[in-house]
């Protein structure tokens with residue numbers, strides 16, 4: 001029933017339907033543990049024979065209600081909340097790739113995810129081949145090995161702002177018998193639903209637009225339920241063969257394609273590694289989700305107006321925003337995000353690094369932050385902050401030139417924001 005409803009309605013109503021006399025708003029179940037009358041009843045939970053709550057390190061009702069809302073928004077069959085976007089991406093990948101395996105990932109991804117894959121997962125024995133997000137099908141095919149278990153990319157990359165050709169990546173991943181995992185943080189399901197283009201698993205840093213007010217770090221994993229693990233039992237033994245730690249349960253048999261991935265991720269990875277979202281944070285996240293469609297509209301409209309203003313300003317050297325006609329990703333954005341993309345743009349001033357520093361110092365409304373994607377406009381000059389240890393040559397190679405300014409357009413009035421940018425640019 002939920003699938004036929006529009007995004008605005010799902011953002012308000014999905015995930016929780018109170019009965020007579022129950023709270024109208026999603027309640028915060030602030031409890032670590034849950035009571036049972038007999039050991040036998042509780043034992044069934046540990047054998048995965050019955051579903052229910054027993055300890056909030058694995059599952060909590062508040063988190064599950066909010067996860068169910070996000071699953072409905074993405075059009076998935078199951079979802080889980082995590083303590084951060086980093087945890088969501090790590091769990092989504094580690095649920096199917098382990099020591100001795102290999103993954104293919106777009107090179108244009110969030111710096112934290114790049115480090116997770118290139119350094120930390122490598123230390124765990126998981127190898128990676130990074131591919132250019134604009135690579136051809138042939139180049140993408142060439143990255144696969146016999147032990148490749150998944151492909152990973154971002155709808156709109158943070159901070160490179162490349163747009164991924166999801167359909168192409170899905171097609172190639174499927175031809176090699178592996179799923180495509182898409183981090184949909186910047187577009188949100190309001191602007192792009194990767195499952196409709198062939199993606200199999202979607203992840204989010206809910207810290208960004210979904211929360212949208214800069215109050216709670218969090219993440220989410222959603223499964224489309226469409227990838228048939230049982231066609232490749234040798235590739236995905238964790239899903240297709242018995243798990244001794246649950247008396248020989250086989251996830252695909254017991255929970256079907258709709259539930260196997262998220263159930264395994266919950267009962268193995270959450271059990272052993274922790275990092276679930278707190279019910280309090282899930283409650284804040286839910287408040288953010290209620291207004292997400294309206295906020296995304298305003299973020300995108302502000303970004304569009306600001307990008308157009310910057311493009312016309314004689315002191316601006318270049319502007320990158322996939323909503324601008326002539327942007328390298330304009331056509332891909334039209335295809336995958338016809339109603340708008342996100343509120344983040346990047347640009348450079350004539351005068352490079354020094355000009356960027358002067359400009360940032362004079363901004364009054366836009367604050368200097370490492371954060372993006374919340375209600376307050378903020379900006380970052382990576383060369384003097386997050387990437388300051390790099391030389392200019394290294395910055396160019398990373399696609400983050402010394403002059404690059406990343407601007408996350410908030411929900412303020414566009415005229416006020418443009419006036420602020422204008423006076424700061426005039427100081428250069």
Ligand SMILES: *Cc1c(COP(=O)(O)O)cnc(C)c1O
Pocket residue numbers: 084085086087089110112113154158183185186204205206207208217218219
């Ligand atoms: C911020 C971000 C992450 C990491 O999320 P946290 O909630 O900070 O752990 C992952 N992917 C993308 C695209 C992000 O922007």
